[in-house]
Structures are given as structure tokens and as C-alpha cells.
Amino acid sequence: MAWKMSQTLMSSAIMLMMLGFVSCSPDAQQSSGTPTLYFSKPTVETWLATHPSTLVAFLTSNDTAEFRVYAEAATTLSKSVSVGYVLEEALLPPCASGGATAARKPCTVILQRHGMPVTPTLERMPSSPKELVAWAMEKLNPPVIPFTREFMKEFQVAWNTIADKILIMLPGDDEKWWEAAVAAAHAFPKLKFVMGLPGPDGEQLLDMVGVKAEELPALMAIEHWSQAKYLERKADVQEMQPFIKRYQADLIPRHIKSEPEPAADDGPIQVWVGTTIVDTVLSPNTSAFLFIHAKFCQHSKAVSPAFEEAAQALKDLPNLVIGRFDGTANELPSALIEYKGFPTIYYVSRSNLVSQLTGERTAHAMVGFVHRLYQSEGGTIPGRHDEL
Numbered sequence: 001m002a003w004k005m006s007q008t009l010m011s012s013a014i015m016l017m018m019l020g021f022v023s024c025s026p027d028a029q030q031s032s033g034t035p036t037l038y039f040s041k042p043t044v045e046t047w048l049a050t051h052p053s054t055l056v057a058f059l060t061s062n063d064t065a066e067f068r069v070y071a072e073a074a075t076t077l078s079k080s081v082s083v084g085y086v087l088e089e090a091l092l093p094p095c096a097s098g099g100a101t102a103a104r105k106p107c108t109v110i111l112q113r114h115g116m117p118v119t120p121t122l123e124r125m126p127s128s129p130k131e132l133v134a135w136a137m138e139k140l141n142p143p144v145i146p147f148t149r150e151f152m153k154e155f156q157v158a159w160n161t162i163a164d165k166i167l168i169m170l171p172g173d174d175e176k177w178w179e180a181a182v183a184a185a186h187a188f189p190k191l192k193f194v195m196g197l198p199g200p201d202g203e204q205l206l207d208m209v210g211v212k213a214e215e216l217p218a219l220m221a222i223e224h225w226s227q228a229k230y231l232e233r234k235a236d237v238q239e240m241q242p243f244i245k246r247y248q249a250d251l252i253p254r255h256i257k258s259e260p261e262p263a264a265d266d267g268p269i270q271v272w273v274g275t276t277i278v279d280t281v282l283s284p285n286t287s288a289f290l291f292i293h294a295k296f297c298q299h300s301k302a303v304s305p306a307f308e309e310a311a312q313a314l315k316d317l318p319n320l321v322i323g324r325f326d327g328t329a330n331e332l333p334s335a336l337i338e339y340k341g342f343p344t345i346y347y348v349s350r351s352n353l354v355s356q357l358t359g360e361r362t363a364h365a366m367v368g369f370v371h372r373l374y375q376s377e378g379g380t381i382p383g384r385h386d387e388l
Contacts, residue, residue: 069126070085081140108122109121110122143181145158147194166193171213184240220255256275257274259330269311282352284352285319287321345361
């Protein structure tokens, strides 16, 4: 089955005209022996408001082979979606190819999820209930999740699932990539697959994982527990499953989201990026005073002058390095140092003991914080004779 996502979904207005039923309508009639509901009068607003996931069949009679297929499939599908059907000819949907003025077809099946129609619709009833169930469940639980606003709930669930992720990032929508991704998802069922496409949503995904547009198409594996990333740039569609096998065999180097490494600076504050911070901050030869910030964060901007003042007061301490790190433009590839907000201020000892500054974030508080920890690991502060 091709999994190319349509770039233009049917508008809500068209969907309102097409869905002519609701389960809570007084005109609803339970069809004998099935969980499928037949509706003769439309109260669409209530239906859409109360049933975000629905399966609808437009039929000519409830005494046909198509109806029996649908009714049997509904026994299984009604556990996941609200299921109904309509018989009125006026409510039959237009042909997908001919538009609203074309002849209308019976036996069309429409699936709606989260209030939006899933495309493409089925223009012909499958020959067996099993086939209809398989089609609907794959649409409801796609093996490859598009990184779009419409599928954000599914993405969040997949992202939080205890499983490694495979990201497929494309410069354009391509049916061959969708087919390869679905095949890989079936071949590696323990992984979660996400597809990034052009547009604002796709750009957000690229920024999140540190991939440039000129590197597309790209494949990325993300290890769940460490969030370590493994990237293949300018990937070929035929290389998807071999890439996954190389990742699982630890044959792909780790990718670190990072700004370009800055030129050396003689000032007291260094600028650390994703590719330099671990070697510097976790060095056994130095302690580190670390300011993790975000350029857009007003709190970071407010605290930055105090950090700069503290850095001036601390710059002469032997074997102490001082630096700032943009936590949004760079990835910090170490589980020893974590941050959930900005700014976050750490002291990292030579033995890699990480301590966070809490409370006041004045220059005086920062200097006292560093002095105390610096002395606790045997450091001597010039001009002071405190006994440890």
C-alpha cells in the first residue's frame, strides 16, 4: 500500500456535508445483530464533537454483500472507532476524481481520525472484513508517522514509547520513500518510524535533531534511553533497511547537534558547543563553571550580566574553566549533565561531580557557590587562607 500523504485534506465544511449521522441522534436505529448504526437524519455537529474517530460507509442497501462485509468488520473496528453507515443517496460522497459535480458512488468508506478525514478514502468496499479491518487499523495506527500537526498526538506517543526511533527526513514528498519506510517498519516492528516532509513542520524537525536542509534526504536513528543520534546524510531510498542494520550493529558514528566551533578567545568566558563541551567540561584536569542558556530566553538574558561579573572574579582560579553553552542550538552529549530549563548553572568538579546552583543568581551568590565547591576538592583561592 502506498503511504503517500495527500497535501490537501478535505475541508471541514465538505466533511460536514458528507457525514450525515450521529450516534446520539434520536433517529439512530441499531441494525440487528451488528454494532453498526444507521442514521436517517444528519446532526453532524454533535457527531464530530463527540466522536473524534469515526468510520462511515455510504451504502445502497443493508441487504447486500458489501453491507455484510462492513457489518462483520464493524464488530472488530467498533472497539477503536465509532462506526456508522448511511443509505440516503443524497448523502453519498462525490467521486474522488470527478469532484462535487461528478456521479456519486455507493460503497465508499470514509475514515475520520481526530476530527480530520484520512486520505485517500476507500472508493470500493473491500471483498473481505479482514481487508477492511487491516486498512482502517493501519490508517488509525500508521506504521510511519508523519511529523505534522495532524499527527502530533501519535508522534508524542511514539516519541515517549520505550523504543528506538528512525527518522526519515525528505526534501520532497516521495512515494518510493513512503513505501520503503512502511516496509522497514514491518521488518523492524520494535522501532518507531517518523517521516519529516517539507514545510514548517519538517523544518521544525530538522532544527530539533540538528540536520541541515542541504543534507537531505537523511536517515537518523535515535537511541531511546540516551537520546544519542546516528545520521546518514544524502541517503538513498534503497539504503533504509541496511542503515538500520548498521545502526543496530554499532557501525554508525554518533551525530551531535552543534553550532560551528568558535575561534579561540582569550577572555574569561569560553563558548562551548555540542562538539567541544564534553572534552572541556568533563576533563579530569580541570573544574568547570558552566552557564547553560537559550538565546530567546529572557531569564537567561537577565542572569547573563551576573554570570559575566562572576566570571571576572573567578578567572584567576587555577585549573578552572568558565563557559557558556546554548542549550537550544547544541546537544550536550553526556548523561552526567542534564537541563530542563534556562538558565541552568553548574559546577563540574575534576571527578565529574555535577552540582547545580539553586537560589539567588546574583554575581555574589555565584562566586560563593564556586569558591565553596572549588575548595571542597582541594583548590586554593588566591588571596584567601580558609582552612578546608
